[in-house]
Amino acid sequence: MKLQLNGEPLDTPPVTLADLLDAQGFGGAKIATAVNGSFVPATARAARILNDGDQIEVLAPMQGG
């Protein structure tokens, strides 16, 4: 199925959000996630099954004013 991860297209077999993050190298990172514009807490990632066309945002601490 096709997803968008931080705006980039990604082709993957059906997965949960937690699996996708592990596969993409985010394991153990301090990040926050949203799917289709809605916040998904860390505790809910393992149960969040991703669907074709989902847009996933993975955000991390960054400089700001």
Add this chain to the structure above:
Amino acid sequence: MRDFYGTSLSGGLMLGTAQYPSPAILADAFRRSGAGVATVSLRRESGQDRAGQDFWQMIRDLGVHVLPNTAGCHSVKEAVTTAHMAREVFDTKWIKLEVIGEEDTLQPDVFGLVEAARILSEDGFQVFPYTTEDLVVADRLLQAGCEVLMPWGAPIGSGLGLNNIFGLRAMRAHFPDVPLVIDAGLGLPSQAARAMELGFDAVLLNTAVAKAGDPAMMAEAFATAIRAGRLAFAADPMEPRDMAAPSTPVIGKAFLQ
């Protein structure tokens, strides 16, 4: 000194973390200024680079309070979602709430700001709203649950200083018990001193320090000016007058004509 949601800040300076020439200079600016708060943001992370992880470690090492922002958000939904993500990542209830309404001035969308502030306050956030000096908006933000207000001095990154002294003075007078922070627009330490002389409780700035030729020295200059302004306000300044008034006593003056 007023508390910010129960937290007392000694220096009166909240300092941004963007645009510094290097992480070492950023850390030096914090050390020399004694800033008690670092504002931070959230941006897309790459699973390969993981740039945000190094930045987070550096911020933790500064040992200051972290104030995440919702910079760049233009809608209530975007700002509220970003706030939730920030709360999880930074492990704080504090959020500097920005809902931008105008692209050229980066002026807040005050209608969206009030709505987002209400939603977040009800959800347990401690909201620091980036607002204008409008008193009606300020009142609505307080009703929405905000216990701190952060009016702009001038447009973000402009360095113009305090564009509306009248409005800011009125805000201080109308809300004597509310912690007030000048957020955005300052370019020089004298402007920060002026804000503190008006009775503001802190200033939040970034570009004026980060883009100075010597950011660490400028950070110290701002800290010194903030201290001077705070002392001056506490010392109850004299009233200005239009005409001269001799400061040396006239009585006892020699007759030498």
